[in-house]
Amino acid sequence: MAQGPPPPSTPVELLTNKGIIEEPFVNKFWGPALFGTFTFIGVCVSNWFTRRPVFAGIQKHIILSGTAAVIGKFVDDYRAGYLAERDAVLRHYIELHPADFPPFERKKFADVLEPWVPIR
Structure with a gap:
């Protein structure tokens, strides 16, 4: 069985x-x-709708796909920064209000599941 990191015991450890x-x-x-990839496919579809060969104007495919890849990198970086900032704000709030976030209690399935009663 694969060994992973231990489960978090406090809410701060989650973040x-x-x-x-x-x-x-x-x-x-x-x-x-x-x-x-989606930009490359989009250019191919646009050529197909204008009744041109699908790979006509290959320079357009290369330039637009490369530009879209750079934009994709910027979007990924922006999203990662946004999520990191959000986690930092949540972590700070949890550290300021520890009474509102008690440590987790480990439960077993036997404690969570209710007995099954068939309906007849």
């Missing part, structure tokens, strides 16, 4: 990444690749 979780390799290129 902190102490180097336990590494970002997957694919995540670095997912946004730019997605933007570039």
